[in-house]
Amino acid sequence: MAWVSLVLAGLCEAFGVITINKLNNSRNWQSLLLLNLGFGASFLFLAYAMKTLPMGTAYAIWTGIGSAGGALLGIMIYGESKDWRRIACIALILVAAIGLKLIG
Template sequence: MAWIYLVLAGLFEIGWAIGLKYTEGFTRLFPSLFTVLSMFVSVVLLGLALKTLPVGTGYAVWTGIGTVGTALLGIYLLGEPATVARLACIGLIVAGILGLKMAT
């Protein structure tokens, strides 16, 4: 169950990271509310996951999911560059996440 909490926490981290772009410095109400709610849910789910997972593994996987998801959505939604080097680095992060999952 801890891994399910962790994956969900990572997905909510993506939500708030992308949401920050749409808040325009927290000047827009609904994107700001969504972003703050996503931050809260993400941290609560991370806390639940860390009840049984090692903190180093949990935190690294949480930030990795958030990093990969945010980078990919930045490419898809915001027109950020999708260079070979950037995609290769995202692949390395995914490999690290999988390695941590298999090692735990």
């Protein structure tokens, strides 16, 4: 269950990153609420996961899912660059997160 919680934490982190851009584009209370809900849920899921998982592994995977997810959502939603080198770097982040799971 800790791994499911950690993946949810990473997905909420990616959602929070996307809502930062939404808040910059339209400063309203709905955008601010979504931002707080995304990051708040992310921290709650991360805290739950860290009751079982080692802190270093949990944090690395959480940030990896959040950063890779944020980059992928930026490509899909905001039309950011789809350069193959960028995609390769995102893949490296995900491979490293999976490697930590397999080792730990």
